[in-house]
Amino acid sequence: MSADRRTIGFNFLSQPELPAPRVSEQQAERLLAEHYGLTAGAVSLGSQQDRNFLVTAADGTIAGVLKVANPAFNATELAAQDLAAELIANAEPHLRVSVPLPNTTGEKYTAVDGLVDTTAYVRLLRHLPGGTLLESGYLAPAAVAGLGDVAGRVSRALADFTHPGLDRVLQWDLRYGADVVAALLSHVPDVALRERIDAAAREAWSRIDALADALPRQAVHLDLTDANVVVTRTAGAVVPDGVIDFGDLTDSWAVSELAITASSVLGHPGAGPTSVLPAIRAFHRIRPLSPDEAAAVWPLLVLRTAVLIVSGAQQAALDPDNDYITEQADEEQRMFEQATSVPIDVMTAVLVADLGLDTPAPPLRGQLIEPTRVTTLDLGPLSDAYDDGRWQRPDVDDETACAALTDSTGVAVSEYGVPRLSRTVKLSQGSPDVVATGIDMWSASEIALQAPWDGEVVRATADEVTLRGVDHEVTVIGARRNAPLGSLTTGAALATVAPYEAVRVSVRPVGAPVAPPYVSADLAPGWLALTRDPRPLLGLTPTTPVPRPDLLARRDASFAAVQEHYYRTPPQIERGWRHHLLSTAGRCYLDMVNNVTVLGHAHPRVADTAARQLRKLNTNSRFNYEVVVEFSERLAATLPDPLDTVFLVNSGSEASDLALRLAMAATGRRDVVAVREAYHGWTYGTDAVSTSIADNPNALATRPEWVHTVESPNSFRGKYRVADAARYAADAVRRIDELIAAGRPPAAFICESVYGNAGGMALPDGYLQQVYAAVRAGGGLAVSDEVQVGYGRLGSWFWGFQQQDAVPDIVSVAKSTGNGYPLGAVITSRAVAEAFRSQGYFFSSTGGSPLSCAIGITVLDVLEEERLQDNAARVGGHLKRRLVELAERHPLIGTVHGTGLYLGVEMVRDRHTLEPATEETAAICDRMLELGVVIQPTGDHQNILKTKPPLCIDVEGADFYVDTLDRVLSEGW
Incomplete structure (x- = not known):
């Protein structure tokens, strides 16, 4: 994009410095009196490039938001914004929209001279009560979905909107994101961070540029983030339903709307890369994405986070007294870290699969071993090999495999893409890396591995070799390498497998990132799309998940629905051990409610x-x-x-x-x-x-x-x-x-x-x-x-x-x-x-x-x-002391009932009125499940955390429960 291209509106590339206009609260109050006939107070609000004030009338009611636009923006641009706001308000009546209120002469904006060095435009916008998502900590999946829903509705409403005021070049328009990063990168003081931003932006742009011609354009709000989406607050949730601040309205790629919206989720506590999926699903339901647009979402999101950091660094230098800029810096840094924590291609594959837009990979061909008898091991979450708590033993998979090798010619292999329970982690607030991206192989005797195709040995160490072919690379780890670096023909010796030693085999398309041996269930669809099942190289059929009807749907069809289940979207629990429950996704949960199994599960x-x-x-x-x-x-x-x-x-x-x-x-x-x-x-x-x-x-x-x-x-x-x-x-x-x-x-x-x-x-x-x-x-x-x-x-x-x-x-x-x-x-x-x-x-x-x-x-x-009654006294006493201490720091906890391991944490909105925090308690239980704790509400008001774990729970488990509850009460739910 050329910096000297003539535009009707603002061109950031030719005027890259936009300090916010310096307008005091007293000046704002005079503007209200002179142009709107209001005697009202004005309190400055946060803004990066404009100056905003909350307007409060003499009777205490909020009369609106006074917005002093940056002098760089002209009347045509403001007119487009006002028309777009009114269009959305009419097209989407369920959305609240901040539209302009007329001044004393009936106009929607007022040109003011003398306030700044040049003419500035002032508007009084309708105030939407409820606050924004920016004021929330952790965003629940329902809130994230609501954010995507708002973005989808706005995109749908603006699909056919045109106006001369959309002809602008904004630093937030991701069509120019690479240029903005290049222009402002020097403002980032941290050299290491600067290099990472540069690399991330270049990689993202390489993906975007290849798709650019296929991405449809339209009018976009371009800033439907947590700061500009207003919510209706209920006791246990926030419902996004309002739109403010049309200052970045422009004509750009339609999918930019979603990418910018989703990026804001990553700045919130507890958010990870897949936390954005509910927003993407919700947007897609309203305004369907094409495959090309779906492929562009994550690189655009990465580019957005890079633009935010460099822009914030520049603005901090231009306007060092602007607290809003410095307050956003940590959140923007967190967004960038989360956006770049997973390779772009992996996250793209995750969301493409989530939307059902993925396509099956072509079959893998070749032969890694001579034909022999191969036994497939069941090492999934339901495997009998993991009974009696054996899933915790580090050598359980080796023992299971060796026991299956009944003769000297046998080979045993694991399954690809299946959660491996031996990899799960107890007492973890995150989803563990359990899904295998390759296979493990054991042999009863020494066997030779051969090149499955013509190729180049690109990596060779004592126990690792990688052969790159035309389409795929195969990596073998744990076998004695035979092949040196260089060319290799089909059938040539590649490596030798020692008896009863585990060897890992993985295959990926050429150019795909190297996958970790195991990945989390939420990222597995992405990594598995970028790897291939090696089993066909052993003469086996690929591991193909059998499509099964939704278990809850099957339950409702045959099991009387009045027999309720815990949680709206519960994990499938098929195994337990002591005070732990294990899901079919390989997640281990701390069980804090199962007083039925007094000794612990599966004793x-x-x-x-x-x-x-x-x-x-x-x-x-x-x-x-x-x-x-x-x-x-x-x-x-x-x-x-x-x-x-x-x-x-x-x-x-x-x-x-x-x-x-x-x-x-x-x-x-x-x-x-x-x-x-x-x-x-x-x-x-x-x-x-x-x-x-x-x-x-x-x-x-x-x-x-x-x-x-x-x-x-x-x-x-x-x-x-x-x-x-x-x-x-x-x-x-x-x-x-x-x-x-x-x-x-x-x-x-x-x-x-x-x-x-x-x-x-x-x-x-x-x-x-x-x-x-x-x-x-x-x-x-x-x-x-x-x-x-x-x-x-x-x-x-x-x-x-x-x-x-x-x-x-x-x-x-x-x-x-x-x-x-x-x-x-x-x-x-x-x-x-x-x-x-x-x-x-x-x-x-x-x-x-x-x-x-x-x-x-x-x-x-x-x-x-096992002295479990004594354990109840000891661990229960410790647990109650910690919960009581937690109540001293979190006023939502009204009191802690009980003794031993028969406890209840009662949640109240007010310690004087004792108003039950019913909705909050339900939301807290959902958030606790996300963090690895099974806990449920009880009481007539359903506001008490029913804390009755198996009596075998230890101090470590009790502490994990309290620490997790502390995190939820601190971050939000």
Whole structure:
């Protein structure tokens, strides 16, 4: 582009210095009074080349934004901007658009002389409330998609807009990006950074220049970034829906709109290269990209970040007192670092694949070894080779391969493009490098590798050789090199593979970047597009992913949707180990919610017990076998007298339902007193006494007449708080006495011994003692629901009621009893148990089966041998201390409930009003999942982080949870 080309509007290449006009707030206020008839205050806003002021009227309302345009911009350019804003406002009624407000003479802009050295144009623009995305920290995928949606709508609206004021040469127009970088690069003081910017801009421009003629042009806003897209803020999210600042409007490549928009995402905390994909998808849905445009997006984005840094450096020199420029420098540096952290071709392939615009690669031909028997190893996330936690062993893949080599002629190979679970990382906030970009090969005997095609050996070391052919390069690492540098013909000796030694083989198209051996799942589509499956060189068919229907769609088609799943877009979890969950993408998550698996996932003792018992017998408890007796004895021995008689069932709902039936049978009554905000199960009886509106929004209105509720003893946000919480017991006693006096004495009082639905909140001291005494005085029984809290989770107590120094008449328990196997129990006195004979008999087909009892015994053994109750006390104490300290720094945390490993982190918007932070909690859980932590909300307001991990969690895992939560609360969600 020639610097002297005549344009109707501004030409940056001929006038590359644009210091912002120096206009004071007092001068701005005079302009408002003189030209708009407003007596208002003006506060300077950030801007690089113009001068902007927020205008506040005398009554405190915001009257608009006063924009003093840089004197370099003329009236024709401003007219185009005003018309474009009005066009978008009319074409896209769902978008809010900052259009100009008329001055006292009805004009949209005012020419002012004497304000600066030459004529300047002043406009008062409509203020859009809500703020911009620039003011947000981390941008959730929904917000990023919203940003792309806005850009797509603006691009669609401006597709046919023309105006003389679009004839400009702007430094932000990426058609001139290479020229701008070259002109301003010297302003960057850091030599190393300057060299990197220069190299990145040149590489990006080489890709853009090859596509330039195929890129359609139109009017573009050219600055739909986080700074110029206004949002509507909700409690847990931001919704981009407004557009401001048309100062960079011009005619350019249409795809520039998207590239500039997407680039701004990279400046936010927690953003990586693939964070832009939701914006690109959203733009593409509204204004579809051609394959050429899709190929141009990432090089344009890289060029944009380079332009930002050099422009910022120049402007800082021109306008050193402009705080806006210096404040943006760190964000722009972060954008450049993220944009260049992955090769351009890789990110281009990622987004092309994401949009479904990719094309299959041609088949690979050639022969690396003589025909032989080859065994393909399963080293994917579901492989049996990784059972019992073996995925953590560094030599597990070698062991698996060598075990598969059953004769001296065999060769074993891994699969290409499949996540390798042995490569995953525990306790990582980032996506690990697990997807193989090549294959590994093992041989039972020494074998020779041969050149699969004519080519040139371009790299040769003792254990590595690369052969470059016409179309592809093959690299072998770990074999003894035979070929020297230079030409090689098909079939010539390339390298020798030693027996039982892993050799890595990778293939890539000539000119493609060298791929790491393993890459993250999010970048895998890009790297795999730039590599080839080497398996055909061994006489094997390529590893081809089998298209499978979306798992959630399959679930909804056959599995009743009322059975909800965690997260809107959940990872597919097919494996667990201790306090970790592993996805089919090879990601390892810290499990902070799975109180069912008290010992931890996939405990080998439980698995071995189940396998042994299933080889012998599994039937029902009407048969005479020892294990049901032993488990019942062991379970009863954990409880105080007179709780010595056991019923075995399959779940917590069944256990608590049976507990109520026992109480009704023993007392001959039907009325039950339950605590509000509690959840006890899904059967008719347990649902009747469950009053948690989180589980059933109609819970309080649909109680049967035989259920009577008492106030939730919530000492944090309930009727009585802190020291007054002791009054809950008195109120509950009063309610029971009223029922007795009315001739309806309750059969039972049922309560969780620690208030689970409130996030593990302890009951007020003495609560159970007083209420138990009252119900017993009326001839009723006390039922302790220990389904969640029992089995040592509290650390200092094996059973929750022990914390209250109270003994119930009936205990129901499940979840922990089988470590995930369906096993529940009810323990009561002999007298209560015998009274059930009035109802006939009790039988549960698999409750008390040999298998369930054998597992139940094993769980009790492991709890004791691995000292998991002690671990709950030690790690739980450490975890709570750290969470309490976190609350001191983050006011969103209202309090931390619980003890041991039965905790709840309650989120509030205001510590005085205790307004629940419901939406924020849901968004925090989504962000925590992105960072490798599985956590879910609980409570009637769904504002408590349910913190109930397996009891085997260690201090390292606890710290990872707190550190990740700290990051989310600091960066945003």
